[in-house]
Amino acid sequence: MSSLVVVTDTGVRTPLLQDLSPPVPHSDSGVREEEIVPLPSPNELDESKANPTDPKQRLVSLDVFRGLTVALMILVDDAGGAFPSINHSPWFGVTLADFVMPFFLFGVGVSVSLVFKKVSSKPAAIRKVMVRTVKLFLLGLVLNGGYFHGRNHLSYGVDVRQIRWMGVLQRISIGYLFVSILEIWLVNKVAVDSAVTFVQKYVIQWVVAILLGSLYMCLLYGLYVPDWAIEVTSMNLTSFASGYGSGTQIVHCGVRGNLEPPCNAVGLIDRFFLGEQHLYQHPVYRRTKECSVNSPDYGPLPPNSPGWCLAPFDPEGILSSLMAAITCFMGLHFGHIIVHYKDHMQRVILWSLSSLPLLLLGYVLDVLGILFYVSIWFAIKDQIFVSKWS
Incomplete structure (x- = not known):
């Protein structure tokens, strides 16, 4: 024998999938309001990358x-x-x-x-x-x-x-x-x-x-760059400079505005403020024709090479x-x-x-x-x- 069960509608609906997040306030009309956020377009993504706030x-x-x-x-x-x-x-x-x-x-x-x-x-x-x-x-x-x-x-x-x-x-x-x-x-x-x-x-x-x-x-x-002297020591001499002996070499200048290796103002200032012993002892101008028979590579000194070939010079000077x-x-x-x-x-x-x-x-x-x-x-x-x- 079947029986009739009366179900009273309370107005409350239970969703099939339970939402455990905090409840969202309802409006007075009883309709649930949700904020719809559109996905950014590809152009907006590119723009956000180009102008970040981080x-x-x-x-x-x-x-x-x-x-x-x-x-x-x-x-x-x-x-x-x-x-x-x-x-x-x-x-x-x-x-x-x-x-x-x-x-x-x-x-x-x-x-x-x-x-x-x-x-x-x-x-x-x-x-x-x-x-x-x-x-x-x-x-x-x-x-x-x-x-x-x-x-x-x-x-x-x-x-x-x-x-x-x-x-x-x-x-x-x-x-x-x-x-x-x-x-x-x-x-x-x-x-x-x-x-x-x-x-x-x-x-x-x-x-x-x-x-x-x-x-x-x-x-x-x-x-004005005057004449100056270089003290040739074991620190200056290399295997390529066998023709030189230890002693003093005079570099003749007495000029202004000269851009050659021995008589420029850059070397003058560095020698005065830093001292020759605190400069780079193997400058790149030892690969010039005046200072190397293998120029533009390093090599032995040519015959009658100038004394300034053994002078120190700092490429990162003052x-x-x-x-x-x-x-x-x-x-x-x-x-x-x-x-x-x-x-x-x-x-x-x-x-x-x-x-x-x-x-x-x-x-x-x-x-x-x-x-x-x-x-x-x-x-x-x-x-x-x-x-x-x-």
């Missing part, structure tokens, strides 16, 4: 440029001995190896413009810069080497009389310090919305850079580091263009026009012209801020 994001083109520069450095270091044509130029001219250092300095400038585009505390930022500068400089001293006693000496340790004060990392630290100070302290508080306001924001930096470049040119062509700082500034300036202008063609045009003063000022330096084309590569290749810090 400050720990990187400039891919800068990372690629750094990697290519490191690859170029490895190439010329390993193959430069076998192929002197890609090794550093003995003196005048430019080769593939001569681009490595300027490329690194250019990248430093671009990085500084991105790191310090917003500075909350100038004293804290400058302390960070000073600490990093000192670390780079000290690391450069360690990597230079050449001042430790060997097995045949009476004792082991550091001989401070032979320390080479300047070097590659020291030069990078000087350029980094220069552009960081410019970016932290010498930027006007102007909102960039046109080319005029862009110039107004960074005009003080340009004035300082042009003055520094002018100082370099004045010292290079205006300083005066030459001024123009290295200008190279960093060029990278800094292009970083400003990357920050304020997103259109690639605008970047190319602005960089071309704004680089003319420094290109004219540094016409004697072939590397500045090459950096112009590097910046165009940045402008065309760049996809700004699309990868993150690891």
